[in-house]
Amino acid sequence: MPEVSIDYDICIDCKTCVSICPMGVFKDEGDKVSVVAQDECIACMGCVGACPVDAITVVE
Ligand code: SF4
Numbered sequence: 001m002p003e004v005s006i007d008y009d010i011c012i013d014c015k016t017c018v019s020i021c022p023m024g025v026f027k028d029e030g031d032k033v034s035v036v037a038q039d040e041c042i043a044c045m046g047c048v049g050a051c052p053v054d055a056i057t058v059v060e
């Protein structure tokens with residue numbers, strides 16, 4: 001199963017990953033975005049490409 005992680009040292013909390021992920025892996029928790037449904041990830045890499053600061057890593 002893919003492993004999804006966010007580097008909070010560089011994340012700018014833009015929420016793009018929340019809206020772009022087709023599987024609802026990310027959740028906007030107000031002060032930050034969390035990975036809440038890693039089990040659902042299909043490794044489409046949409047979030048990796050869309051994150052403006054390359055804060056997301058998906059390891060298959
Ligand atoms: S790789 Fe695709 S399915 Fe997985 S978290 Fe990113 S956007 Fe969602």
Ligand code: SF4
Binds near residue numbers: 006018
């Ligand atoms: S797209 Fe990148 S910078 Fe934006 S909230 Fe997600 S991880 Fe953070």
